[in-house]
Amino acid sequence: MTVLILTPNPALDRTMTFANLRLGMVQRTDQVVVAAGGKGLNVARAAHTLGQQALVCAPLGGHTGRYVAALAEAEGLAGSWYYHHAGETRTCVLLVDPEADDATALNEAGPILGDDDWAGFAARASEAAVEATLGIVSGSLPGGIAPASLGTLITRLQGQGLPLIIDTSGAALVAALTAQPWGVKVNGAELGEVLGRSIATITEAVSALRELRDQGITLAAVSLGALGCVATDDTGTWHAQPPRITLVSSIGSGDSLLAGLATGLLRGMALPNALRLAVACGTADALTVGGGRIDPAQVAELAAATMITRV
Template sequence: MITVAGLSPSLDLTYLVDSLTAGSIHRPTEVVRCAGGKPLNLARAAAALGAEVEIIAVLGGTTGEDLAQQLRAAGVAVTTVPTPAETRTCVSIADAETGRLTELYPRAEPIPGDVWRLFHDQLEAALVRRPGWLAITGSIPLGLPPEALAELVRTARGAGVRVAVDTHGPALAAVIEERPELVKINRYEVAELLGTTPEGELITRAETVRQRTGGTVLITDGEHGSVAIDDHGRWRVPAPAERGRFPVGSGDSFLGGLLSVLDTSDDLVAAIRTATGAGTANALIPGPARFRADDVSRIAEQLTLEEC
């Protein structure tokens, strides 16, 4: 079972245009509207790959109600924690002429103290009845201290649930001290965590993070692939040759694919194959975490990992 902490949801709108010109009127060739934000993307991706997923989500207004309905339709169980503010809307504009993506992402509204307490209580209740994994992903909402996410790790540990983390900045630094079982971050996030420049050998940095957590560490590097390390070995993972135009949600799909396998198996290599397939397949279709399962399988089967 995978339980997701849904602290930064959004309604994601993707507009496809032939050519984007500043100051002009555009007639999109397609508009994709779906539940988004990193935790919602992850939840939908994992569910699409067969995992049993529940999200505890802070949702507000009619937008929040719509997102909950979308998630349930996608096979995700949803526990809604109401908040006074309308859930945000994020916009991506895909320019077919240049292949570029323009993104407009407002910050999530602050979570009031009473909403945070209710969220924590609902999450704790879910973890008691749902063994497996807790996924903590995305930016920490405004108004919460970095230690708030570390508190969620301690709550999961009290319930005997493993924790997977994908965040950044001070929140990541606080969470690392709680030794989560899995950390998935990118080249820039690990550089910030370790106080180094982004350039450098990623497997060495993964080893450094692992020394602090004792768990599995994956560092993604966009079109250059990823590296991974756990109790059984170290791997360098090449990026598949296929490239999509719609990378929004690929990291979330990667983690959703990873957990969908690790939820029932300790085979990290198999999990990486599915994760890479999901992240790559995500970019082939507009809208986050809306990949085709057959694309995931095809890409995963073609992947060759290198031990290092």
Template sequence: MIYTITANPSIDYVLQVDALNNGEVNRTTSDVKLPGGKGINVSIILKELELDSTALGFVGGATGLMFEKLLQKKNLNTSFTTVEDDTRINVKINATKQDEETEINGTGPAISADEKSAFLDQLKQVGNDDVVIMSGSLPKQIADTFYLDIAKMIQAQGADFVIDTTGQALLDTLPLHPLVVKPNNHELADLFNTTFKSEQDIVDNARKLLDKGAKHVLVSMAGDGALLVTKDHVYKANAPKGTVINSVGAGDSMIAGFVGTFMKTKDAIESFHEGAACGSATAFSQDIAVRSKINEVYNDITVSQLS
């Protein structure tokens, strides 16, 4: 079983405008409310790939009820921990003529000690052959070591884990050997306080993550495609042609495609191909990609071995 953790889920209120004019009244051309959160996005893609997962997280208040109602349409298996404070709302504004995306993200609920304990109790069911995918920001009153503590816990129970975060929180989990980590090229540069002048620079720094303990490293590079770096080889997937409509969730989709396929096949190259297709398909969609779009994009992607 795959478990996804969205510690700080949201209702994403996505607004389309022709142009965003600061300090003025702006009117939308369309809007949509979506259940948001990086782990939720992963579970949605896994469902499209006909793979079961259980979505975990903290949900509360009137917005939490709305969040769960929106999520029911996705037919996901969920087991949320109910909290007293409200689930947050994130506002995402797409200015079409300016080709700009603006995000205003809520902070999220404060989590009590009892609510945290109830959440961790659910993870006691995780065991051999399971994978836990942890991603996204943390709500208030949750320590920065939350993901690290979970990784230690579920690893002791025989499960594998994936961590999709940045900075020191990512580096701290590497000695526990996550199945895969997926920084983009900018996040990777920030991790090692450097800049990249070539693709080889990206590969060299991705290898540092392998040296620190990661089993696989995916590096997304937007229009330049993506890289898979393993202990033996480096592979590159091209960026397929298409119009980017909404990049939110593309990285989550890539992780879902990789992890879901790897659990079935143990083939890192095929998993990379599927992951790249899922990521691009979501970028070309208003919401998280559907299976037909993933299949379409898959056929436009070629994976080549660089070394």
């Protein structure tokens, strides 16, 4: 079974580690990790580590786009790429200081795509969907693409019989919810922005997820950082609480969480067990430098220490 991961706004990620990072002065990095990036590539990386077959579909441009494709191939990440002529795929710089509270992300906006570019990407996604059992739409939209176009793509792919889990934010998330995807996985801040209220506690998350279920969404999950994740489906609502850790970088943690959730579901796990795997993956990612990078042995240890509660 294959999970198709749509990444509308991919990137070349350069993650650099600095000891005692200070702005306004010359600094030398201790470590550089260059990788195919964007949220969907992070999801694919983590899913691949778990042994889950995944196919990434993304629009790529220029020399940078071809480099992203080559990096993905070198990692064993399968891609169905659409090459546009709207400019270079964006580059994002991620700064990690071991002494800081969290990493810093410097994200380019990326090229501005035209309607023809989006139509080409959507056609490629539709072709790839034939081989998939579950689909994920992960990340922001490229410049020039109206949020409604995402809703149309969701309707098209689900009309082909492919259930989709959506992980995006802002106007794109609003458009996605209007299209009634099978599933949604976002963080509390993203969902709170759309619903117009704070979602920072378990109680607030449960209420928000109930609202999504009332809109016709089958599976809904909201991550809450150190508080873990709350998820709901036809069987009930569950909270997964990970053990306490010393955070290295939260960048990519939500993507690994989504990879674990999708992998668990494709393996036939009930939601509580899939959620346990998801939170363990997200927590493992938070202990590493670079998005979507997890250690399977560490995931197993964290899963055993993750508490599942029905709420």
